[in-house]
Amino acid sequence: MARNASAHPELVERVNALPDQPGVYLFKDAAGKILYVGKALNLRKRVRSYFAPPHTLAARIGRLIMQVRDVEGRRTASEAEALLLEVQLIKEHHPYYNVAFRDDKAYPLLKVANEPFPRLTVVRRRLADGGRYFGPYTDATLMHQAVRFMRRVFPLRTCRTFPKTPCLEYHLGQCLAPCVGYIDAPRYQRIVEDLTAFLEGHRDDLLRDLARRMQQASRAEQFEEAARIRDQIQALTSVIIAKEKSLVAGPLEQLQAALRLAQPPRRIEAFDISNVFGAFAVGSLVAFTEARPHRAHYRHFKIETVQGIDDYQMMREVIRRRYSGSLAQELPRPDLILVDGGKGQLGAASEELAALDLAIPAVGLAKRFEHIFLPGQTEPIVLLPTSPVLHLLQHIRDEAHRFAIRYHRRLRGKPIRASVLDEVPGIGPKRKAALLAHFGSVNRLRRADPQAVARAGKISLAKAQEVLDAIRLPSR
Numbered sequence: 001m002a003r004n005a006s007a008h009p010e011l012v013e014r015v016n017a018l019p020d021q022p023g024v025y026l027f028k029d030a031a032g033k034i035l036y037v038g039k040a041l042n043l044r045k046r047v048r049s050y051f052a053p054p055h056t057l058a059a060r061i062g063r064l065i066m067q068v069r070d071v072e073g074r075r076t077a078s079e080a081e082a083l084l085l086e087v088q089l090i091k092e093h094h095p096y097y098n099v100a101f102r103d104d105k106a107y108p109l110l111k112v113a114n115e116p117f118p119r120l121t122v123v124r125r126r127l128a129d130g131g132r133y134f135g136p137y138t139d140a141t142l143m144h145q146a147v148r149f150m151r152r153v154f155p156l157r158t159c160r161t162f163p164k165t166p167c168l169e170y171h172l173g174q175c176l177a178p179c180v181g182y183i184d185a186p187r188y189q190r191i192v193e194d195l196t197a198f199l200e201g202h203r204d205d206l207l208r209d210l211a212r213r214m215q216q217a218s219r220a221e222q223f224e225e226a227a228r229i230r231d232q233i234q235a236l237t238s239v240i241i242a243k244e245k246s247l248v249a250g251p252l253e254q255l256q257a258a259l260r261l262a263q264p265p266r267r268i269e270a271f272d273i274s275n276v277f278g279a280f281a282v283g284s285l286v287a288f289t290e291a292r293p294h295r296a297h298y299r300h301f302k303i304e305t306v307q308g309i310d311d312y313q314m315m316r317e318v319i320r321r322r323y324s325g326s327l328a329q330e331l332p333r334p335d336l337i338l339v340d341g342g343k344g345q346l347g348a349a350s351e352e353l354a355a356l357d358l359a360i361p362a363v364g365l366a367k368r369f370e371h372i373f374l375p376g377q378t379e380p381i382v383l384l385p386t387s388p389v390l391h392l393l394q395h396i397r398d399e400a401h402r403f404a405i406r407y408h409r410r411l412r413g414k415p416i417r418a419s420v421l422d423e424v425p426g427i428g429p430k431r432k433a434a435l436l437a438h439f440g441s442v443n444r445l446r447r448a449d450p451q452a453v454a455r456a457g458k459i460s461l462a463k464a465q466e467v468l469d470a471i472r473l474p475s476r
Contacts, residue, residue: 011070014070015048015051015071016044019075020043020044020045021043022041022075022078022079022082023039023075023082024040024074025037025038025074026071027064027095027097028071029069029070034093034095035096036096037089039083039085047071051065064097087134087136108124108135108143109123109124109135109136110123110134110135110199111131112132112192114130114132117156117157119156119158120151132196150198151174152173153198153232154192154194155191156188157169159179162178163179165179194209194210194232208382210232210233211369214226214233218368223450226369227449231451251388251391252290254387255393259336259361259374261335261336261361265335267288267289267334268288268396269334270286270288270338270397271315271318271339271400272401272403273303273315273318273345273441274401274407282407283300283303283315284301284404285298285322286399286400293399297331298403299322299331301322303317303318304317312344312345315341315348315349315352316349316351319352324356335360337360338363338365339365340365340367341364341366341367342366342371342373343364345364346375347375350375362375369382405437405440424470426463426466427457427463431458434456434457434458439456442471445468445471446471450465453468
């Protein structure tokens with residue numbers, strides 16, 4: 001490495017500690033002022049390349065490196081995301097050595113036009129036309145990759161003039177066809193505002209707002225809109241950087257803060273129920289210690305006291321058997337209980353704990369929108385999809401589900417011969433088995449959205465809705 005790095009061992013440590021992942025790096029001087037912002041596919045490799053012997057560096061870069069006293073790295077999900085973050089930081093801090101960005105005409109920009117039903121376009125000049133401009137971007141290839149991503153997530157029109165019928169972009173799901181009135185101006189403008197918030201870097205705020213709107217759409221039974229927003233959240237999550245504070249504290253400490261627990265939950269136990277029409281009903285218990293699976297403490301429960309379809313009573317039985325009798329003596333008491341489900345499952349577990357006179361914190365994680373429910377609270381906790389807390393709870397919940405399904409299949413031994421699914425035209429044994437294997441029970445299938453059913457059964461959206469209509473009939 002260069003003499004500058006050799007003279008400052010702490011700088012060498014900072015460079016070596018950078019991840020070998022895409023991201024943005026910031027060179028700072030002794031006063032902490034940002035001198036230069038750059039992007040990289042591999043942060044560690046790229047930054048190390050600057051600290052080569054001095055004779056291999058250009059004069060301008062050499063002067064820069066001699067002033068560097070600190071390096072900060074910010075990870076991103078991709079190089080294209082790094083490009084967007086790089087431009088945002090340069091515009092925010094105006095580093096002296098980022099001279100390439102001073103000429104806005106030399107590199108492409110993104111423009112959200114000032115027009116009815118605005119488009120996102122790539123331009124070379126910034127005009128006084130009322131449009132909103134973002135950039136410039138030095139890497140046109142990565143910029144176009146980012147544009148393709150944004151057009152999938154924010155489905156704005158691309159046509160210069162409206163066609164008479166919806167075009168291919170509509171059928172690909174990348175436009176909502178304002179040309180024929182399939183989306184009105186206020187709803188379209190909301191998508192434009194979401195896009196500009198993303199380009200301006202307000203991505204955490206955008207995710208929170210989307211989560212709130214998804215919940216509102218679900219309550220209003222606008223399931224298609226709720227599913228569209230859910231898919232939007234999932235796509236955005238793949239490129240959004242977790243907050244820096246998430247890198248400071250461990251997930252257990254963050255979980256403690258999110259749930260307002262008295263102490264970090266070093267031991268977490270999770271429960272799940274699996275059955276088909278109440279038959280072969282089982283429960284599962286998985287234990288995690290210090291956020292890692294403790295498989296020696298996993299347990300299965302064959303439901304003994306509940307007849308028919310009643311997930312809530314089954315949850316009560318499993319909780320009662322775990323925290324009374326021999327298991328209560330055999331296994332240590334957890335710091336937190338996680339229930340796979342929403343208010344109903346959590347309420348059943350909490351009531352049984354109260355009956356046993358146990359004050360163990362418990363939460364429910366509802367799979368549909370990944371909301372966290374607390375006992376006695378109407379509104380759920382909605383965490384960002386990038387949250388390490390949510391990732392940890394999802395991992396534990398999914399492990400409990402996997403463990404329950406495995407035992408359920410072992411007991412079942414062979415496919416169920418009779419099922420309400422048999423009465424749905426076009427749903428044969430293979431699709432029925434696929435749906436039951438994926439969701440674990442008809443109860444879970446009832447609570448699923450049409451898109452999830454279509455994916456699991458490899459059927460059309462219309463057929464998925466037909467399946468749900470059939471199994472949601474009161475007579476069932």
